[in-house]
Amino acid sequence: MLGDTHVGYRHRASNTKPPWAQEVDNRRTFSRSFARARDLDVDAVVHAGDVFDHGITSEDRDHVREEIQRTHDVGIPVYYIHGNHDNEAGNRTLRGGPGIHIGGETAVFGDDVVRLSGLDYGAGEFSSRPPEGPGDDGLSVSFLVLHDTPYPAVDENRAPIHRADPNHLDLREFLNSADEWLDLIVSGHLHVGSRASIAGYEIPLVVTGPTAEISTATQENNPSTWLVTVSEGEVQVERQKLV
Helix, strand or coil: CECCCCECHHHCCHHHCCHHHCCCCHHHHHHHHHHHHHHHCCCCEEECCCCECCCCCHHHHHHHHHHHHHHHHCCCCEEECCCCCCCHHHHHHHHCCCCEECECCEEEECCCCEEEEEECCCCCCCCCCCCCCCCCCCCCEEEEEEECCEECEECCCCCECCCCCCCCEECHHHHHHHCCCCCEEEEECCCCCEEEEECCCCCEEEECCCCCCCCCCCCCCCCEEEEEEEECCEEEEEEEECC
């Protein structure tokens, strides 16, 4: 799992970037992330939104298309949602390739073991109807992938995190009904990756963070991908830094 790859970031004006991100070319980290997935022979790649930055060229679109196609060609499906920076040109590129858009949808893979539901960016609102329980007596695991500021998120020490965004997505009403069957929440949008949860609920939350050092908050955002393993109904998450 990964998010906020922001291919095209290099086109941003220098005065809008932090000092440590002036020379960042996110095409490189996009390629490294997908190469890692192929090397690990994962069952799927899941992207939590902002595949592209808001200003992109045909070269950027071709680069992303080729990496997704290369990954698809070795038998690894690519699932994605749309983030707030993904413009229509980028979305057309994604729709025209083999990647699978799961915004507002639920995909099932891994011999029907994994149910993967997605929500596109909604500026603090549910962009589509939230997913419903599987009704299979716990035989599958369920993931929700979104691109918003989940609220009220807390870190591993139960301290509040990511509370400054007025457009946060309040998940509490949804989780009151989903707490019994939802196994993992994965969120893009926030540019400091971390393990977290929603206050009052036990469901783990993974904030993917970006795959390059583009966070304006800190240079030490540890760009990463996340390896999620499902075994006998148990979900394990390993953060794998991109070095």
